[in-house]
Amino acid sequence: MKADEWKSWVLVYSPVLLKDVLAKDRFKNWINFVDACHLLIKPMITFDEVNTAHQFLQTFCTRCDELYNAKILTCNMHLHLHLRDTIRDFGPVYSYWLFGFEQFNGLLKNLKTNRKIGFEETFMKKFIEDIHKDDLVNSFLQSTRQTSAFPLLTKLTSSFTPTTIPSIHQCTFHIQSFVEASEDPNVLVKGNEPLPPSAFPLSLKSATTMSDIHYVHLLQYYKVAYNNEQLVHFQQASESPYFVDNTITLLKYINILGQIYKGKGESGSCGSLVQAKFIGSTGEHIIAYMGQIQYIFTHSFTPPPISSSLTPLLCTHRCPTQLLHNSQHTFAFIKWYTPKNDKLQEYEHIETCFPTFSPDDFQCVLPVHIIMLEVATAEHTTRRKVKKMLVIPLPKKQYI
Known part of the structure; x- marks a missing residue:
């Protein structure tokens, strides 16, 4: 199997398929390895998470020494315990992963040459041309906001990603803000925050x-x-200037930091199955909900002006948001599956819900900024003939 297939096996399939294959103590130890992998493949990882992953790996290796014959233990298990120091030195694993050379093989194979001069000279000429085109595009972005030139810039360089924000520093800030909003349920997201360049x-x-x-x-x-x-x-627009228009613009799909999300197609294809987190009614618990995207849309809305008495307070805490306000909101209309409070399989990274949708309400209108990730599902019927849906969060495929 390829590396990506091994990742799917470890994180998605093994917690389900190995449960009835391995002995209970061996299966529980295997979950230590799965827990570590869930942390280590994250696009952003904190030092605390690195330490937690190291503890999982340390427990896994120690227990393997107790559960298995020493002859079948490999040197890779020793290398597990060096990952913490490696990540501290070089950052998240995908910034220097072992299979990076395979990507360069594809880049070199796709380079067109005339077979008359050396490959190295052709490669360097192409490289220098691309660098100068990138510099030209970046300088243009810093000097204009006109979107009419975007098609031309796209032809000049493949690295161009249109955005209404000309400053590269601001662009980085928006990506970071987007990630924080999507990962932290405590961040108030309205849907009008700037989208990432992707x-x-x-x-x-x-x-x-x-x-x-x-x-x-x-x-x-x-x-x-x-x-x-x-x-x-x-329909009451004549009575008040503060009305919400019913005109929307549908999107075929949207790319959120490399992950593609789609709605239900006209041909009957299913929409993306996703997970998002909400703060519980008491404000203490963060609950993950699973749902299916019905359609993705943009909607223009400008809220009524804020009272002057509140302006100083808002500026103190939310100046960046106020300055970067955008009237265009980007939403996904999602039907949520009926949740089921079943914690029996929590340690296996499997969540459960009923395979039926909850009644629609305003929470079906979800800003795309707080979609966390896609999920894999499978229907399961218990011995008592109760139908459940098994839900396994899928790792993000691409990273910033």
């Missing part, structure tokens, strides 16, 4: 009107997100 260009369809049933949930979402009950239905 999302552009947006694959937009023609504008359309939202269904009356779903529109009610969108209106309620804005009332809750902006804490403003004065917002009115678009």
Whole structure:
């Protein structure tokens, strides 16, 4: 198997398939290795997480020495205990992973040559040309905001990712903010935060009107997100200037930091199965919910002006958000599966829910910024003929 297939085996399949194959003590020890891998493959990892992963690996190796014959233990198990120091020196594993040379093989194979001069000279000429084109594009981005030149810039260099933010420093800030918002449920996300450069260009369809049933949930979402009950239905627009339009623009898909999310296709194809985290009603517990994306859309909305008495307080804590405010919101309309509080399989990285959807409400309108990742699911019928859905979070495929 290839490295990516080994990763799928360890993280997705093995917690399910090995449960009835290995003895209980051996299976529990294997989960130590799975726990470590879940932390080590993250696109961003903290020092505390590195230490936790090291403890899992240390427990795994120690228990293997007790459970198995010494003859079958390999040198790789010794190298597990050096990963902590390696990550501290060089960063997350995907920044220097062992199979990086395979990527360069593909780059070299795709380079066109005329077979008349040395390969090295052709490669360097192409490399220098690309560098100068990148410099030209970056300088252009810092001097203009006109989007009419984006198609030309895309042809000049493959590394160009259109964004309305010209500053490279600001661009990095937005990516970091996006990641923090998507990983931390305590960050208040409204949906109008800048998208990461990977999302552009947006694959937009023609504008359309939202269904009356779903529109009610969108209106309620804005009332809750902006804490403003004065917002009115678009049919009451003549009565108040603070109304929510029902015109939306659908997206075929959206690229969030390298992961592609899709809605249900017109041909009947299923939408992406995703996971997001919410803060519980008591504010103490963070709960993960699984759902299916029905469609992805953008919607323009500008909230009513803030009272002048509140402006100083808001500026103290949220100046960056206020300065970078954007009227365009990007949402996914998601049907959530009915949750089931079943902790029997928690240590195996398997969550459970019912294979039926919960009733729709305003929480079905989810900012794409807080979609965490895709999930794999499988239906399971218990001995008592109760149908459940097994849910396994899938590791992110690409990274910043």
